[in-house]
Amino acid sequence: xxxxxxxxxxxxxxxxxxxxxxxxxxxxxxxxxxxxxxxxxxxxxxxxxxxxxxxxxxxxxxxxxxxxxxxxxxxxxxxxxxxxxxxxxxxxxxxxxxxxxxxxxxxxxxxxxxxxxxxxxxxxxxxxxxxxxxxxxxxxxxxxxxxxxxxxxxxxxxx
Numbered sequence: 001x002x003x004x005x006x007x008x009x010x011x012x013x014x015x016x017x018x019x020x021x022x023x024x025x026x027x028x029x030x031x032x033x034x035x036x037x038x039x040x041x042x043x044x045x046x047x048x049x050x051x052x053x054x055x056x057x058x059x060x061x062x063x064x065x066x067x068x069x070x071x072x073x074x075x076x077x078x079x080x081x082x083x084x085x086x087x088x089x090x091x092x093x094x095x096x097x098x099x100x101x102x103x104x105x106x107x108x109x110x111x112x113x114x115x116x117x118x119x120x121x122x123x124x125x126x127x128x129x130x131x132x133x134x135x136x137x138x139x140x141x142x143x144x145x146x147x148x149x150x151x152x153x154x155x156x157x158x159x
Contacts, residue, residue, distance in 0.1 A: 003027030011043050016050050029058045038064040044071035044087060047080040056090045068098040069107075076104040076120070079113035084120070094123045101131035106140045109149050117149050121156045 001009070003025035010018030019039070023029060030038050040060035043051040052071075056062070063070050072092040075083040084104075088094060097103050105125045108116035130136050138157075141149045 007039050008033050014048050019051050029060045037066045041066045041071045044083050045074040047083045052086050062092040070096045072104045073107050076108040076116050081115045095126045103129050105137050109140045110144050
């Protein structure tokens with residue numbers, strides 16, 4: 001089994017020793033698989049906290065994009081609060097945006113992940129960031145009919 005196979009199999013099976021073996025075999029910590037995912041991106045998407053910490057400790061790129069999304073955006077989409085916290089504590093950009101301007105906050109709002117929204121609101125997110133279509137976080141919450149999140153955004157904005 002190649003280093004790449006060990007890493008991605010270890011992530012899928014949530015088995016950190018296999019990931020470590022793959023890294024020690026020489027596969028780069030940011031080497032992408034055939035779907036374009038870096039190990040950290042995949043571990044974040046699948047909420048593999050221990051593996052995420054391992055990869056971050058080895059210098060994984062917190063802003064690696066796959067499908068226009070950073071690992072933090074992937075955790076926001078999937079609603080993984082613990083994974084988001086790991087990334088944010090490691091220095092992930094809470095205001096990063098996809099090619100169309102979606103931020104982690106907007107993604108969490110769109111998908112109704114209130115716990116992620118609540119956490120991001122404590123992290124100095126830009127409430128006025130706009131998508132290429134001109135929508136901000138409040139617009140996204142309104143469009144996707146998220147009344148609880150609308151209230152959270154109003155409180156955060158001091159309204």
